[in-house]
Each structure stands twice: as C-alpha cells, then as structure tokens.
Amino acid sequence: MSSEWEEAIERSTRNNVPEVWRMLEEHPYLESTRVELRKAKLRVLDNLDEFIGKTMEAVTKSGGVAHLARDAAEARDIVDRIIGGREHIILSKSNVAYEAGIRQHLRDRGKDVWETDFGEYLLQIAEEEPSHIITVALHMTKEKFGRELHRNLDESINEDSTPAEMAAAVRRFLLGKYDTAEVGITGANAVAADTGSVALVENEGNIRMTSVRPQIHIAVTGIDKIVPTLGDAFKEVMIQAAYAGSYPPTYINVTTGPSSTGDIESQIIRPATGPREFHLVLIDNGRMKAAADRELREALLCIRCGRCYFACPTYRVMGKEWGKPPYSGPTGVMWNAIVRGDSSAAHMCTHSAGCREVCPMDINIPRVLEYIKYTDFKKMEEGGKK
Amino acid sequence: MADNASVTSALLKRTVYRNLMKDYLPFPIDRKLCARWAGGIPEGGSSIIYTSMMYQMAPMFKAYESLLPRAARLRGSERLASLGKFLFKPKRAELERAYAILRNIASMLSKSDVDFGYLHEKEPYSGAILIELGMRDEFIEYGKKLTSFFTGLGVERVITVDPHTTNALARMKEYVPSRLEVVNYLSLIDGARGEGKFVLHDSCLYARHLGLRDSIRQSIGRTGISLAEDRMVTGKGTAMCCGSPVGAVSPDLGEKIAEVRARALLSVGGSVMVMCPMCYQALSPHIKGLKDFAEVVR
Numbered sequence: 049m050s051s052e053w054e055e056a057i058e059r060s061t062r063n064n065v066p067e068v069w070r071m072l073e074e075h076p077y078l079e080s081t082r083v084e085l086r087k088a089k090l091r092v093l094d095n096l097d098e099f100i101g102k103t104m105e106a107v108t109k110s111g112g113v114a115h116l117a118r119d120a121a122e123a124r125d126i127v128d129r130i131i132g133g134r135e136h137i138i139l140s141k142s143n144v145a146y147e148a149g150i151r152q153h154l155r156d157r158g159k160d161v162w163e164t165d166f167g168e169y170l171l172q173i174a175e176e177e178p179s180h181i182i183t184v185a186l187h188m189t190k191e192k193f194g195r196e197l198h199r200n201l202d203e204s205i206n207e208d209s210t211p212a213e214m215a216a217a218v219r220r221f222l223l224g225k226y227d228t229a230e231v232g233i234t235g236a237n238a239v240a241a242d243t244g245s246v247a248l249v250e251n252e253g254n255i256r257m258t259s260v261r262p263q264i265h266i267a268v269t270g271i272d273k274i275v276p277t278l279g280d281a282f283k284e285v286m287i288q289a290a291y292a293g294s295y296p297p298t299y300i301n302v303t304t305g306p307s308s309t310g311d312i313e314s315q316i317i318r319p320a321t322g323p324r325e326f327h328l329v330l331i332d333n334g335r336m337k338a339a340a341d342r343e344l345r346e347a348l349l350c351i352r353c354g355r356c357y358f359a360c361p362t363y364r365v366m367g368k369e370w371g372k373p374p375y376s377g378p379t380g381v382m383w384n385a386i387v388r389g390d391s392s393a394a395h396m397c398t399h400s401a402g403c404r405e406v407c408p409m410d411i412n413i414p415r416v417l418e419y420i421k422y423t424d425f426k427k428m429e430e431g432g433k434k
Numbered sequence: 435m436a437d438n439a440s441v442t443s444a445l446l447k448r449t450v451y452r453n454l455m456k457d458y459l460p461f462p463i464d465r466k467l468c469a470r471w472a473g474g475i476p477e478g479g480s481s482i483i484y485t486s487m488m489y490q491m492a493p494m495f496k497a498y499e500s501l502l503p504r505a506a507r508l509r510g511s512e513r514l515a516s517l518g519k520f521l522f523k524p525k526r527a528e529l530e531r532a533y534a535i536l537r538n539i540a541s542m543l544s545k546s547d548v549d550f551g552y553l554h555e556k557e558p559y560s561g562a563i564l565i566e567l568g569m570r571d572e573f574i575e576y577g578k579k580l581t582s583f584f585t586g587l588g589v590e591r592v593i594t595v596d597p598h599t600t601n602a603l604a605r606m607k608e609y610v611p612s613r614l615e616v617v618n619y620l621s622l623i624d625g626a627r628g629e630g631k632f633v634l635h636d637s638c639l640y641a642r643h644l645g646l647r648d649s650i651r652q653s654i655g656r657t658g659i660s661l662a663e664d665r666m667v668t669g670k671g672t673a674m675c676c677g678s679p680v681g682a683v684s685p686d687l688g689e690k691i692a693e694v695r696a697r698a699l700l701s702v703g704g705s706v707m708v709m710c711p712m713c714y715q716a717l718s719p720h721i722k723g724l725k726d727f728a729e730v731v732r
Contacts, residue, residue, distance in 0.1 A: 065666060361674040365690045395683050398691065399566060400675035401642035414643075421568025428444055 053367050056189050061358045064183075064293045068355060071295040078295075082287045082408040088280040089349050089409070092241070096339045099241045099274050100330065106244030110305030111318045112326035114244070116271075119333050120148040120387075123268065126329050127233070130266055131159070134230040138262065140248075140255040141165035142235025143181060143352060144331055145268045146374040147387055150233065162225045164254035166218055173200035177373035181380060182292045182354035187367055190214075222254065232258035232323070236269035237288050237351070238281035239328065243304055245278050246328060249285035251298040259303055265323040267303065271330050272339075272348040278302070284351055291353035291408045338386045343419040347382035349409040354379075356413060359402030370396060378403040378413045382420065391424035446682060450563055451572040455579065458558030461498055463491055464523070465555040471533035472552045475540060479551030483540060483619075484592040486560040486599040489532040492711035493524040496681065532711070535728045539595050542623040542731070550593055558583055562602035566679055570609075573602075577610040584614055591615040593622065595728075597639035597710045604644065618646075620653050620709075620727075628657040628731035632707040633699050635717060636673045640709060650709070657731045662703040674698070676708075676716035688716065696720030 072078055092099045104114035117123035127150055131137065137159050139151055151172075154161045163169045167185035171178060174196045178184035185193070193214055194207035202217040234255055236246040246267045248255045259265045275281050282300070289297040307322030318324070338344045357363050357377040368376045371393045375383040381393045399414040407413060450460045459465075468490040475483070524532070543550060558580055564573040584592065594600040594616060603616040618640075634654070641647035647670055654661060666672050677691030696717050699706050708714050709727045718724045 062666070065672060069665075359671050359674075361677065361691045361695065362680065362687065364674065364694055365687060394568070396680055396687060398638070398675040398677065398680045398688075399643070400638040400679075402638075402671050402674060405642060405671035418565070418568045418570075422570040425444065425447060425569060426571075 052189055052192065053187055056187050057364060057367065059189070060180075060183060060186050061364075064355075065358050067293045068291060071290050071293070075290065075295065078287065078290050081283050082291075085275075085280065085283045085287055085351075086349060086409050088275050088277075088283070091276055092274050093272075093339050093345050093348055096271065096274075096336060099276070100271055102241040103239055103244060103274050103328075103330070106240070106242060107305070107326075107328045108244070110244045110326075111308070112244060112305040112328060115327060115329045117148075117329055117331045117333070120331070123148040123329055123331050123333075124150060124153045126327075127154075127266060127268070128157070130264065130325075130327050131231050134264070135160050136225075136228045137161045137231045137233065138164050138225055138229040138258050139168075140232070140234045140250070140258040141168040141184060142233070142268055143178075143374045144235055144270050145233060146178070147270075147333065147383075148268065148331060150268065162222070162229075164222050164225065164252075164258055166215065166252060166254075169218060169222070170196055173197075177368055179368035179373070179376065180354055180357055181352050181374060181377065184374070186357075226257045226261045229258075229262040231264045231266065232260075232262040233266045233268060234259050236267045236273050236328075238284035239267075239269060239274045239330070240276075240278040240281040241274050242277045244328070245281060245302050245304040247278075247281040247285050248301040248303075249289045249294075249297045249299070250301070251294055253299060256299050256301050259301060260307075260322045263319075263323050264325045264327070265303065265306075266327045266329060268329045268331065271332055271335050272350075274330075287408050288351045288353050291351070291355045291406075293355075334386045334389065343416065344382075344386065346411050346416050347379070347386060349411055350379045350382070350407075351409060352379065353408060355406045355408070356403035359400075359406045361398050361400050361402075362396050366396070378417070379411075382413065382416050385420045385423075391420045391427070394418075394420040394424065397421075446563070446567060447569050447572065451569065451576070454559065454561060454564070454572075454576050458580070458583070459487075460559050460563055461494070463487060463494070463559075465557070467524075467529065469552075469554040469557065470529075471536045472540070472554060475550070475552040475554075477551060477554055478556075478587055478589075479549070480588055481548075481550045481591040482589055482593065483543065483550045483552050484560075484594050484599060485536060485557065486562070486594070486596065486602075487557065488596040488598060489535055489711045490529065491524065492532070492715045493528045495712070496678075496715045498682075531729075535711075535726055536595065538728050538732065539619050539623075542626050542728075543593065543619060545626075546622055546624045548593070548622050553587070556587075560599040560602040561606070562598040563682070565602055565605050566598070567682065573606070574609045577606040581606065581610050581612045581614065585612070589614065591617060594618050596712075597637035597644070598712060601639040601643055620646075620650060623653075623731075626657050626731040628659040630705060630730065631660045631662055631703065632705045632725070632730070633662045633703040634668060635676065635695070635699055635706060635708045635713055636668065637708070637710040637713060638673075638675050638679075641670065641673065654727070659707075659730065664702045667698045667702050676710075676713040678712040678716040681716065692716040693720055 107114035180186035191207035197205040238247045307320040308318045309320040363377040371380040384390045394417045397417040403413040468487045561576040677688035681688030
C-alpha cells in the first residue's frame with residue numbers, strides 16, 4: 049500500500065461519504081425512487097431479449113442506428129466501421145468503452161483520440177489505469193495531478209498549483225479538441241427501451257459537448273443499462289448521481305436519435321444543428337449469460353455509482369489492484385467475473401458487507417462474490433487445474 | 435495476489451473439508467484442550483452451549499493462516515497442513531483467556547436461568563470456514579452430517595457464543611432444513627453488568643449479515659457500558675472488517691486491513707471492544723488492551 053494511495057483514499061472517503069449522506073437526507077424521495085428503479089431493472093433482466101429488441105427498434109424509429117455486439121472485438125469492429133476514415137475523436141468517460149478497449153484500439157489505428165473527462169484525461173496523459181468506477185483518478189492526489197499536467201500539458205502548472213488552475217489548463221486544451229472532433233463517443237447511464245433514448249449524467253459538461261459538437265455521436269454501453277421507459281432512465285441518472293455524491297447533477301443529457309427540428313411546418317427534420325448520425329452500440333460480452341444465472345444476475349442491477357468502494361476494506365488497502373481496471377472494488381470484482389470470466393479476485397473479499405449496506409440497488413454483493421468463489425471452485429474441479 | 439488467493443483457497447478446500455468429514459474438525463485440534471474450560475457443565479442435553487471451539491482455537495487458526503500460502507506455493511504439500519497439531523498449540527495464557535471468557539458466558543447464562551449442557555470432547559466444528567470461503571457444496575454436505583450429529587444426540591437448541599458459528603448455522607438452515615433452534619447468548623443474558631466507555635468494533639457477521647447491529651447496542655446499553663460512536667468509523671455502512679476472514683487466503687492483506695481498522699477505531703477512543711475471537715486475533719496486535727465483550731461484563 050503506497051502512502052500516496054493511503055492519502056488519496058482517505059481524502060476521497062472523508063469527502064464522499066458524508067456528502068452522500070447529506071444528499072440522501074436532504075432529498076428523501078430518492079429512497080422510494082431507488083426501490084422503483086430496482087424493480088424496473090429486474091423487469092428488464094427477466095425479459096432481456098425482448099427489451100433489447102424493443103430498444104433497438106425504438107432507436108431505429110428515432111432516426112438512429114442500433115448495433116448489438118456479442119463481445120468486445122465485435123464492438124471495436126462496429127465502432128471502426130462507423131468512424132471509417134475520420135481522424136479526430138473525443139470520448140467521454142465510459143467504463144464499457146474501456147472494457148471493450150476502444151480508446152486503445154483507435155489509438156493503435158493512428159487516430160487522434162482524446163478523453164474529455166478531467167480524470168480520464170489525466171489517466172490518458174499519465175498512461176495509468178482507472179482506480180474507481182466514477183472517480184477514475186481517485187488514486188491521484190492533487191499534487192500528482194499537478195506533476196502530470198506539468199509534464200504532459202502545461203509547464204506553468206505544478207504540484208503547488210490550485211485545483212482551479214489545473215482545471216483551467218485542462219479546459220483550455222479540451223475546448224480546442226471539441227472544435228475539431230469529428231466523432232464523439234460516450235457511454236450511457238441508462239437506455240430507455242420505449243423511446244430508444246440514452247440518458248447520461250455528469251457535472252463537467254464534457255458529455256454534453258462530446259455528444260453534441262461532433263457530427264457523429266456513438267453511445268457505447270452494456271445491455272444491462274436498458275430500462276423499460278424514459279421515466280425509468282431519469283430515475284437511474286438521479287440515483288446514480290446521488291449515490292455517487294453529486295446531487296443535483298450539473299447536467300442530465302438525453303439523446304434520442306440525431307439532432308432534429310420541427311420548426312418547418314411542424315415536420316421533424318434530421319439533422320438540425322447537432323449530430324447528423326446517432327449510433328447506439330449495445331454490448332453483451334457475458335451479460336446475457338449472467339442474466340440467465342439467478343444468483344449472478346444481481347450484479348447486472350449495478351448502476352455504477354461507486355459507493356461500495358468507500359465501504360470496502362479490501363479496496364481500501366488494494367485499490368485498483370483488486371480486480372482489473374476499469375472493474376476494481378466490490379462491484380468491479382463482480383463485473384470481472386461477468387465480462388472477463390475472471391473470478392480470482394473474489395477470493396479476496398472479506399464479506400464485511402458494508403458494500404451491501406450502501407448499495408442503492410440492494411445488491412447483496414458479498415453473497416454474489418461468495419457465489420463467484422463457489423463457481424470458481426467448480427471450474428477448478430472441472431478443469432482439474434489446481 | 436488474486437491468483438495466489440485462488441490456489442490457497444483450493445488447498446483449504448481439500449484439506450479442511452477432508453478433515454471435517456473425517457472427524458468434525460477443520461484442522462487437527464486437541465479436543466481435550468478445547469473442552470477443559472467446561473468442568474461442571476452437564477454432558478449433552480436438549481439445549482447446549484456451542485463454542486465450535488472458536489475462542490479456544492482462534493490463535494491456532496491464525497497460525498494456520500500463515501502456513502497455508504506457503505503450502506499453496508509448494509502445491510500438493512497438503513501434509514504441511516496436517517502437521518498443525520504438532521506445530522501449533524495456543525499459548526497457555528491465550529487458552530486461559532479463552533477459558534475465562536467461556537466460563538463467564540456460561541455463568542451469565544446460568545444467572546439468567548438458562549438451562550444448558552455441553553458436548554465437551556464430542557463438540558464438532560460448525561463448518562463456518564467452508565461457507566465463508568465459498569465452498570458451498572462442501573458446506574451443504576458437511577451441514578447434513580452436522581445436523582444429523584446434533585439430532586442424533588437429541589440436541590434441540592444450540593446456544594452460540596461467536597458470530598462465525600451463529601452465521602454458519604443460520605446459513606446451514608438455508609440448505610439443510612432442520613428443527614434445530616439456534617440462539618446467540620447475547621439475546622439470553624439478563625442482568626449482566628459492566629462499566630466504562632468503549633469503541634465497539636462490530637463483527638461484520640453479527641452487525642450486517644445477521645442484522646443484529648441495533649439489538650447488540652441495546653444489549654450492551656443494558657449492561658451499563660456506554661459506546662463511543664463516530665459515524666465514519668462505527669456506522670453500519672462504514673465499519674470495516676478486521677481482516678481476519680481474508681487472512682486464510684492472503685495473510686498480508688488481512689494484516690493490512692487489520693492495521694487500517696485499528697487506526698480508525700483508536701481515532702474514536704482508546705478502549706476498544708470486540709465480540710468475536712477472530713476479530714480479537716486480528717486486532718489485538720494493533721490495539722493495546724483490546725477486550726472481548728465477555729471480558730468486560732459479568
């Protein structure tokens with residue numbers, strides 16, 4: 049355990065945990081909202097095939113293009129085909145895009161690719177991996193931010209600079225990138241099956257810029273993000289923001305197909321000012337199989353607020369080394385088992401169950417991890433590998 | 435680290451399960467030593483105090499933890515684990531402490547007019563380690579054997595004294611339905627008295643898995659002991675583990691978690707109390723004067 053990690057996790061915990069308590073106390077309606085959301089998400093998991101079909105149909109109806117990728121490689125191929133010869137690409141932070149290796153793949157193909165989330169941008173220039181599912185650069189102290197910016201962006205910034213000076217330097221750089229970007233790739237906090245809308249929640253404004261400035265918007269996400277209705281999608285972004293510690297969020301973005309106008313004789317014309325193409329890339333990558341497993345499917349209810357990380361003793365000590373980025377921490381260990389078939393990290397769970405207490409979706413994470421350990425033993429026996 | 439954990443877990447699975455199915459013990463354990471505290475308690479009966487040898491052998495479990503990863507690295511060296519009987523024996527002072535705790539629990543139960551016997555040298559281990567490490571099939575098989583064992587002896591109620599055993603028997607009922615009543619001693623002791631102010635390190639199993647966090651605080655409050663609380667350290671969703679449960683698969687990780695937890699507890703107050711022998715083992719090297727609840731009430 050490095051002292052920098054200790055310092056970083058201590059500071060973040062002290063900041064985040066009381067902030068979430070305060071938000072939940074100030075907005076008591078969030079309690080019933082999260083219960084309704086869990087029910088809505090379970091309804092999708094009970095009929096996943098049907099909801100994928102409805103979602104894709106709705107996206108098409110709204111003028112967008114829906115794609116379904118079986119795995120990460122197929123997702124990269126789809127993104128490649130959409131981008132074609134375009135060179136300048138911006139991404140907003142997306143765990144699923146990271147899971148599919150999209151940024152690295154595009155860079156390997158010689159594209160000009162930039163992350164626009166402050167934390168993710170820092171990781172990109174520092175060539176480091178995310179340490180938390182939301183606060184991706186949680187392992188970096190302010191001083192480390194300063195050193196990386198000094199080395200990679202602006203020599204006038206150093207470890208003694210204020211956070212505001214650091215943010216201003218990154219902002220100047222990113223504003224230039226928004227101007228030239230041809231393609232914007234985002235994730236999705238929720239996808240509404242009834243309208244084909246993608247809902248995204250954020251504070252920085254980078255998701256809004258990424259999804260509106262370039263003429264092509266690609267939303268890459270897992271099939272677990274589908275919810276029955278647009279109303280449920282709003283519930284998901286509200287709960288995600290609150291339990292992540294940012295409520296009310298600065299921005300909630302909803303995208304339903306390409307940009308449009310109804311100003312000429314009330315006819316819907318596409319595109320208008322924003323993107324002329326909208327693509328939704330839904331990724332399976334083990335999720336369908338998990339949904340069919342009565343015990344593992346609980347993990348698919350995760351809305352990735354990252355609150356469980358702050359309640360976990362193993363993560364407190366190991367950080368991103370517990371699991372494989374972007375999926376570390378209690379929920380990340382479940383996700384590694386689902387999308388990578390890697391169950392080994394589950395054996396490090398202490399079953400302290402703090403994660404279960406703080407989970408807005410009431411996922412019994414220690415019980416799921418116990419089940420993953422159990423299935424790992426069975427695999428070992430079947431494979432005779434130990 | 436995670437791969438090593440898998441290998442260690444696999445080794446544990448083979449050795450512990452084999453030992454349990456053979457003679458109800460996870461490792462070679464001196465049963466006489468475990469039963470020595472209980473002179474005067476009647477043998478058997480329909481209601482028994484059930485220690486599962488946790489207090490008596492907690493120091494030895496920790497010693498095994500340090501052995502297992504080495505054994506896992508050597509692969510196939512299962513004999514190492516079976517040598518425990520000769521390599522590890524709790525120190526006299528540790529045993530005397532465990533005996534005193536158990537005698538006090540028995541005494542508090544008697545004062546509360548609870549009738550109970552004890553299985554003495556026949557007492558089996560609960561199988562807690564199996565379910566905690568994810569060995570569900572083995573836990574179920576052992577659960578069938580253990581349930582039959584209790585039923586065969588005419589046991590209708592077991593009074594547990596530690597969280598691991600209480601949790602294991604609760605879980606066992608999910609898979610092996612039985613009429614065996616499981617009750618924890620904390621809910622039976624009336625009129626126990628203590629004094630002082632302590633920081634309580636909650637057992638994860640009592641507080642969160644078994645949902646006893648509030649009732650335990652009420653029980654403690656009735657004894658006259660007060661608790662120092664800090665929501666960031668002793669809250670339901672913030673109180674972290676002592677590190678012990680992961681010690682069997684990764685002693686280094688367990689140790690680091692214990693250090694972090696001890697620091698947090700000491701930031702709330704200097705007198706710290708636990709309710710679990712495994713928590714005591716994990717935290718006592720880092721917290722001077724650490725006490726078990728059954729050491730501070732009478």
